[in-house]
Amino acid sequence: MTIRIVVADNEQLIRDSLSIILSAPEDMNVVAVAADGAQAVAAVREAGADVVILDLDMPVMNGLEAAEAVRAEAPDCGIVILTSHGRPGYLQRSMRLGVRGFITKDTPAAKLADVVRQVHAGGRFIDPEIATDALALGGSPLSAREREVLALSGEGLRLSEIAGRLCLAEGTVRNYMSSIMNKLDVDNRVAAHRAAREAGWL
Missing domain, CATH: 1.10.10.10 (Winged helix-like DNA-binding domain superfamily/Winged helix DNA-binding domain)
Structure with a gap:
C-alpha cells in the first residue's frame, strides 16, 4: 500500500528536498505540497492524504493551527511536525492536538521515511532530545x-x-x-x- 503524503513548508528549498526524499521509497508518494498551513489543510482534504508533514512556522496558519484543522477534517491522517527549533512547549501542545510525530529539520532522510511509516501505522515518534527537554521543563506554568x-x-x-x-x-x-x-x-x-x-x- 502506498502512503499518500502532503508536505507543507514555507521555504521552497525545504519543500522540494522533502518531496524528493519522500518520493524515493516505493511505498511512498508525495501527492501535494503546500507553502502555508491553510494550503496544507486544503491539500489533505483534496488528496485524501495518509500523512501530512507540517513545518511549525508557516504563514496564514502555523503548524499547530494546521494540525488542529487537519485533525478536525481528516482524523485518520497522521500528522508529523517538522521544526528547526525543538522547543518543549510546542511538543506538549502538539501532543494535545493529536500530532503523532515531532522531529527536527536535521533528521536524516532515512529516519524521516521511517517516521512517516511509523506514524502511518498508528505509532508515534518524538525526537528523543526534545522529549528529554520536555520532561525536564514540565508543563506551562501559565493558566x-x-x-x-x-x-x-x-x-x-x-x-x-x-x-x-x-x-x-x-x-x-x-x-x-x-x-x-x-x-x-x-x-x-x-x-x-x-x-x-x-x-x-x-
Whole structure:
C-alpha cells in the first residue's frame, strides 16, 4: 500500500528536498505540497492524504493551527511536525492536538521515511532530545487566561485595551501580568512574552 503524503513548508528549498526524499521509497508518494498551513489543510482534504508533514512556522496558519484543522477534517491522517527549533512547549501542545510525530529539520532522510511509516501505522515518534527537554521543563506554568493576556500584550496592547478585549477590569489584567512575570521570573512584559515564546507556551 502506498502512503499518500502532503508536505507543507514555507521555504521552497525545504519543500522540494522533502518531496524528493519522500518520493524515493516505493511505498511512498508525495501527492501535494503546500507553502502555508491553510494550503496544507486544503491539500489533505483534496488528496485524501495518509500523512501530512507540517513545518511549525508557516504563514496564514502555523503548524499547530494546521494540525488542529487537519485533525478536525481528516482524523485518520497522521500528522508529523517538522521544526528547526525543538522547543518543549510546542511538543506538549502538539501532543494535545493529536500530532503523532515531532522531529527536527536535521533528521536524516532515512529516519524521516521511517517516521512517516511509523506514524502511518498508528505509532508515534518524538525526537528523543526534545522529549528529554520536555520532561525536564514540565508543563506551562501559565493558566489559559494568563496566556491570553500575555499574547495580547505581545501584540502591543495596553493593559486597558487588553481589559476591554477580554471583558475584564484593568486591575484584574494588571494582577494577571504581575502573576505572569513572577512565574517566569522576569521584570517586564516584553521579557515575559519573549520567555513564554521561547519555551513554546504561546
